[in-house]
Amino acid sequence: MQTSQRVTQFRESVIRDMTRLAIQHNAINLSQGFPDFGTEQAIVEAAVTAVRDGLNQYTITWGYPPLRQKLAEIYSERLGWAVHPDQHVTVTCGVTEAIVIAMMAVLNPGDEVIILEPAHDNFRPAAIMAGANPIAIPLTPPDYRLTPEMLATAVTPRTRALLLNTPHNPTGRVWDAAELQAITDVVVQHDLVLITDEIYDRILYDGRTHLSPGSLPALRDRTITISGLGKTFAVTGWRLGYVVAPDELMRAIRPLHDFTSICAPTPLQAAGAAALSLPASFYEASAAAYHERRALMMDILQNSGFRATPPQGAYYVMADYTNLPIPQAQLPPMAFARWLTTEVGVATVPGDSFYSVPGFGEGVVRFAFPKRRETLEEAAQRLGKLSAAT
């Protein structure tokens, strides 16, 4: 049977592979980034009510109007221009769909899109689905810093877009002013489109606040801003993402969304509108809980012999295992992650799976910590055996 050439260029997600392995071996799943704690009751009730009230048919392809209205209000303020719900907002089936249709909207076959690595694993397939060539800039631990020189080396006459994820999965980085300036310079100078993935925009530490790159005056007309509700509201299975973009870019994106998924699930969009109406106290409680989880995760890593830098945002930490006093510390990341899942009972993601460039991400695995205290404590017990091995 003949299949397409494009499907030879990528495979299924390693992250979700690791989840399947965790289930198979009854391991604690700190691989895939989803919460194991409950969703805010008001949001759940809003979804149930929407289903009961009969919001069970297609909604307008761009998204359920009250949700778009809410997003337009939020993003008018955040981006500093008049975001109109009927012109500039489209609700998608997760950020994953949003990234794919954004790439398809701006890239032609043979075009290049710059992706900072380590990268969430759907960016590269999305570029390939659009027929484009993903060009990686591999960043290295411990600080994963981006420099203007790296950007200058990556850009070519075929470059059309740059994808920026902030706060960043898997490193936990929040790009600073100098890095954002370097990105702005290259995007403007080479007439690129900036596609952002801001899915962790509400998960920040140590008093940081989120800056949407599309709010920078030089980037306003050329940025496709993407985010979603799955992480903020602990509803990753609801598949709710969205795109905010100026007229011309949004006109290109909408037909792609229309013929990819028609619309995101209507009752869940209604609950999404309710979620975005929650008071500030929800975000305060969520931030406090994430600070606790991060502190616990960092303690666990330190006590069990991993080396890691605390994330500035999102809910992941890249941890170096090469100093563990066990022979497995010499294994490559995939073999180490498999061993940790099957023999120790804790699932992570191999660091090199976040890079397309060989030789990067060695000696590192990613831990995801959006988990209940009991889950993390059980992981601590199991991982504690690693340092006790001496």
Ligand SMILES: Cc1ncc(COP(=O)(O)O)c(C=O)c1O
């Ligand atoms: C950076 C990033 N983008 C996108 C996604 C997927 O988002 P969604 O579940 O809304 O498709 C994830 C999930 O982990 C992510 O980390």
